[in-house]
Amino acid sequence: MTSYKELGLVNTREMFAKAVAGGYAIPAFNFNTLEQMQAIVQAAVETKSPVIMQVSKGARNYANGTILRYMAQGAVEYAKELGCENPQIVLHLDHGDSFELCKDCIDNGFSSVMIDGSALPYEENIALTKKVVEYAHKYDVTVEAELGVLAGVEDEVASEVSHYTKPEEVEDFSKRSGCDSLAISIGTSHGAYKFTPEQCTRDPKTGKLVPPPLAFDILHEIEKRLPGFPIVLHGSSSVPQDEVDTINAHGGKLPDAVGIPEEQLREASKSAVCKINIDSDSRLAMTAAIRKHFDEKPGDFDPRQYLKPARENMKKMYMHKIIDVLGSNDKL
Ligand SMILES: [Zn+2]
Numbered sequence: 001m002t003s004y005k006e007l008g009l010v011n012t013r014e015m016f017a018k019a020v021a022g023g024y025a026i027p028a029f030n031f032n033t034l035e036q037m038q039a040i041v042q043a044a045v046e047t048k049s050p051v052i053m054q055v056s057k058g059a060r061n062y063a064n065g066t067i068l069r070y071m072a073q074g075a076v077e078y079a080k081e082l083g084c085e086n087p088q089i090v091l092h093l094d095h096g097d098s099f100e101l102c103k104d105c106i107d108n109g110f111s112s113v114m115i116d117g118s119a120l121p122y123e124e125n126i127a128l129t130k131k132v133v134e135y136a137h138k139y140d141v142t143v144e145a146e147l148g149v150l151a152g153v154e155d156e157v158a159s160e161v162s163h164y165t166k167p168e169e170v171e172d173f174s175k176r177s178g179c180d181s182l183a184i185s186i187g188t189s190h191g192a193y194k195f196t197p198e199q200c201t202r203d204p205k206t207g208k209l210v211p212p213p214l215a216f217d218i219l220h221e222i223e224k225r226l227p228g229f230p231i232v233l234h235g236s237s238s239v240p241q242d243e244v245d246t247i248n249a250h251g252g253k254l255p256d257a258v259g260i261p262e263e264q265l266r267e268a269s270k271s272a273v274c275k276i277n278i279d280s281d282s283r284l285a286m287t288a289a290i291r292k293h294f295d296e297k298p299g300d301f302d303p304r305q306y307l308k309p310a311r312e313n314m315k316k317m318y319m320h321k322i323i324d325v326l327g328s329n330d331k332l
Pocket residue numbers: 095154190234235277
């Protein structure tokens with residue numbers, strides 16, 4: 001058993017309470033690689049932001065759970081080395097799909113886990129979430145649950161259609177499951193293709209897709225029923241069109257990739273939404289920088305030559321999200 005406290009990590013309880021009260025949201029960035037981790041820590045330190053570093057089941061399979069745990073510990077030490085006296089870093093399991101996986105993460109240094117029972121019947125979702133909460137709380141680990149289903153694809157999580165969260169279920173669910181935060185479905189979606197062209201309108205000037213708006217009425221109804229309770233948005237990458245254009249201009253093929261407009265995420269951040277998940281934007285920033293580099297400098301073959309600009313581009317994106325979208329800067 002390795003407690004996250006030994007690694008210098010924190011759980012989400014205090015950071016969410018402050019974020020809800022302060023009208024901002026904590027960034028939850030997915031990571032699998034050294035360069036992503038470095039960029040996340042640099043961005044968080046330079047902006048003085050708390051940060052959630054999250055790992056999906058797929059990331060654990062890709063990078064190895066033990067390595068990721070030491071990377072999180074390294075992130076804390078690195079943040080201190082960069083001058084942050086009291087880093088607020090969470091290591092979170094994204095989309096845990098079983099009690100066993102959540103337990104394994106809790107036993108191995110995670111400070112927060114998500115149990116995603118959203119595909120299960122309502123009562124089974126409550127029972128599974130409750131089982132994870134009972135184990136997690138023994139070790140002061142916080143638990144995120146999910147009600148409602150997001151469309152899109154994220155690692156092993158895939159659904160063709162979205163089902164909005166039913167506001168009339170949230171009080172009963174949070175009370176009986178004991179979860180610390182709740183991921184809801186109000187029209188965000190996983191991946192870089194969040195909406196089909198049929199679901200969008202097209203900007204007549206740019207020809208780019210304009211996605212349908214988020215269901216703020218559902219969010220506000222949930223806030224009314226659960227005052228002050230931490231709400232989480234998954235699938236909240238914006239799929240920056242300049243990165244998509246760079247990728248497509250340098251041999252890539254991402255036609256009609258579309259995300260959630262940042263103005264809507266900025267508005268959500270001011271509400272009870274206190275955690276916003278961003279994964280695809282990091283993938284796009286990395287890929288755009290690497291494709292551009294390969295195209296312009298075909299003779300380069302030292303990975304540092306192209307991973308350095310990739311890391312810088314991700315850091316720029318993370319800082320932009322923290323300062324201009326979530327408002328979590330200057331909170332340490
Ligand atoms: Zn998700």
